[in-house]
Amino acid sequence: MAPKRRHLLALLMVLGLVTAAACSSDGGGGISGGYSIGLVTDTGKVDDKSFNQSAWEGAQDGAANIPASATASYIETEESKDYANNIQLFVDDGAKIIVTVGFGLGEATIEAAKANPDVMFIGVDQWQNEALPNLAGLMFPEANAGFMAGALAGMLTETNIVGAVLGTDLVPPVVFFKEGWENGARYTNPGVQTISTYHPGGLDVAFGDPEWGATTARQALDQGADIIFGAGGATGNGALIEVAGEAGALCVGVDTDQWFTVPEAHPCLVTSAMKLIDVGVAELISQAYAGTMQGGNYFGEVGLAPHHDFDSIVTDEMRDTLAEVMAGLADGSINPMPG
Amino acid sequence: MSRSILRTIAIPLAAVVFGLLIGVVLILSQNASPATAYTALVVGGLGDADALLRTLQKATPLIFGGLAVAVAFKAGMFNIGGQGQLLVGAVFAAAVGFGIDGLPMVIHLPAALVAGAIAGAIWGGIAGALKATTGAHEVIVTIMLNFVAGNLTDWLSANPWKDNSGNNIVARTPLVEDSATIPTLGAVPVGFLLAVVVAVACWLVLERTTYGFEVRSVGHNRNAAQYSGIKVGWIMASTMAVAGMLAGLGGAVESLGVDGRFEAGVNVGLGFEGITIALLARANPLGVIPAALLVGLMEAGASRMQFKAGVAPELIDVIQALILFFVAAPIIIRWVLRMREDNSEQLRLGAGWGQS
Known part of the structure; x- marks a missing residue:
């Protein structure tokens, strides 16, 4: 067998192996089904030890507090141009509550809340000039x-x-x-x-x-x-x-x-x-689930760290x-x- | 003919396949399904009209940025300044876009595009002129000019051209007028069509005109070009100006067609991605189009991939880096595929170094 063939064969084998692995493993598949809560980060990560992380912890706590089985999932925004698209992914997937984290997502969140009156939105650090019934801005004193x-x-x-x-x-x-x-x-x-x-x-x-x-x-x-x-x-x-x-x-x-x-x-x-962002997000999620969430601005708790x-x-x-x-x-x- | 085309694209194509295959391993290591992930990636980038629009929108500045690097490569120069050129193009196009009122679109939109192109050309031209007259290395100068452009555009959008509507506190310009907004035909942004036309024009100029021949001659061997009577300084300066113009147009299209305004911090990185695109395209202006589409598709689909398969979006960056690695080190691919050394035009990255 010529050396050329041998290499091609080796490549094909690797390809086959990888494809087999790719097809056999199942899982993932999004969050469809059940009561779902989505969180869109600002251009940061859910483990940033700051804003995004606190909000994500709050979303998970909020999901755990809901009597029905609820799941929370997140999308980390890579580019600020993707804010609207990332919110839309959750809307299309049937999320009931969508949390957007940070001042930067304010405009995209308002637009999404207007377009999707059946979905409840929580905007962390997003001041609401006019109250929309399905959008609460989580602010802090x-x-x-x-x-x-x-x-x-x-x-x-x-x-x-x-x-x-x-x-x-x-x-x-x-x-x-x-x-x-x-x-x-x-x-x-x-x-x-x-x-x-x-x-x-x-x-x-x-x-x-x-x-x-x-x-x-x-x-x-x-x-x-x-x-x-x-x-x-x-x-x-x-x-x-x-x-x-x-x-x-x-x-x-x-x-x-x-x-x-x-x-x-x-x-x-x-x-x-x-600013106790996690507590505020979890509280608003509970309210949104119970149908008691008020549109406009909601003031969360503050406190001193240990x-x-x-x-x-x-x-x-x-x-x-x-x-x-x-x-x-x-x-x-x-x-x-x-x- | 078809054989030579095949040979030209074999390396980039193989690099993409290798990059995606290693991506499979990385996805598996995150306990996610590669099939789900890649399906979501493609659906997120091509699945419906919105997805296609996103891919084309992401590809557009990449085409311009890729051309800005590729054209400079042809003259033997490494343009790292795409980011700065793109930023000044974006802010000046936005300024003309929001600053003038009452013009018809046929005048206003081209004027705004030209403003961005001129700003970019000046920014690139500075580096070219310094190279031609003083020998200052374009890599250093363009990197420095990136910082200057970043701060200049931040200042412009935070002070004289700031959007003072509502409670805005962000450094950004007002929205551009409708008459300066680049329209979208169905799922196809007109800016993308413009990018394709410009890419073809670049190829024609480089391959079919005397000027293009002179540019390539300077790129191959500066001294030989000098002896044969080509004005090397002029070619270098003008090529860098053209490169800057291309990046500036990319910024203009971004402001006028995607963002609707200039906002500080929003276009960070777009210019640098042009380097990836140009390398992937092996500095061929026509190759820039598929390279930009591929990267644009991956970026447009990354959110959906993360959403559906739970894969960190950085995976896309890693795959891009791997593809680039395989393109830049084609010897690995040649070894695996047992390809012969091709004798087509080589991309000589080091050409700019060590010469003055």
Whole structure:
């Protein structure tokens, strides 16, 4: 047999083997049948340890809470041009509830909700200007989260100076975090001085500039701040990592428990001002299933992350004060953004 | 004739088959069904009119981006600047598209396309002119210009040309006027037809005109071209300008036909994919069309594949990389298929390096 033939034969055998393997294995086949819940991520992954992951965990919890057997599945968006198509895949498959994660999907979600009045939509971080009956925007009172973190910082600071390194003030939630943080610090420590700096760039760079975050955090440290709030994606993370290198200084994370997302910040991370996206998504799914979901904006819960390595420096007295603050925010007796 | 065509496409074709076969192994390793996955991929890209439209829309900028790299290859230059050229083309086309009101479509749409083409030509031309006059290497210059273009277009869409409607906080321009919007005929976007026409035109110019002969001569041997009286500097500068124009047109079509506006961050990566396409097409302008269609199909179907088979969409990127690997290292394919070395035009990737 000529060598040429032998190679061809070998190739054919491999081909045959692979084809056989391809045909024999079954499985997959989508989510058709039963009560199905779909989730479309922003251009990120469901294991991003942040937004998308929290929402996905919430969708799974929500599915588990539904009495009927419900399944949740997700599509990770590769390109922002695919938002509408990815939502449509779930619509075509008969999904009853569709969760879309992130500000970027806002317009595509509204369009899909208008076109499919029988499907319930949940838009995480999507503010609704006009209420559609089948679309709930899951928003969070960031000012409350910032206030709680600030209240803790006001009690922990020894120099009586607290700093904040923030994404752009173009994004309202960032402003809410900042105002809440400052007011919270003043609430527990009326003499506190605050140094808060917004990133000067546009939306496309403000959350992706860890170098600026680090430099700005350094400036605040040099001016005497000993606890710094980093709120602004990678920019804020840069601030946390810078503070971690300063002995004795503390830092506060944002959105999720950043103990898990920025391990470099372990030497300083005393807590994070969290938005409980998973709880909010699961709650809205239960409501959507029960038929009680209201269109428009729904405000989820916020909270402080565990103190991890710094559990011992947060005294019982401080914990009592924080509990009072939370109760005050909850019943409205404390206004996180007066004026 | 047919034998030589067969031989030309044998390597890319085999590379695609090999890439997909290794993809089968990867799908199996994720405990998914390759049959389900690939079926979903094809249905997602060709299954109905919407799917076909998506494939053609995805293929269109890839054709332009692929041509931008392929044409520069012919002159012995490596254009890494497709991304930057595409971005400036996209933003300037959008600017003409939304900034002028009340023109009829026959004037407005071509004007917007030309604006994108000119912006891209300038962006590519800078690298070409620097190469011709100072010897600055086009690879370095085009990479740098990508960053400049990225920041420039971000700034333009966040400041002077920002969409201030509603509560918009995103860096993006307003929607382009209807008179500057590229229409879609059924499932076929007109931008795709334009891309095909441009690809054929590129082939004709390169293969059937004196200018094209000069470009190829410079690509084969710059010194010999110089001795035979070809103005090498002019050829290099003008070829890079043409390459930039092609990428700029791709960006213009994206703004005017797909997105309806320019938005910062939305077109990231499109220009770089042109390099994949050009290599897969072995720098042949006509080969760019099927190469772009193949990659466009895979990208259009990736969501459905993920949805139906539970396969991570990155698989498509891996398969693309594998295909590219086999095209760039054809010796593996030759060994497996026992093919003889072909004596057709070789794609010399290294041609640009080491010469000044």
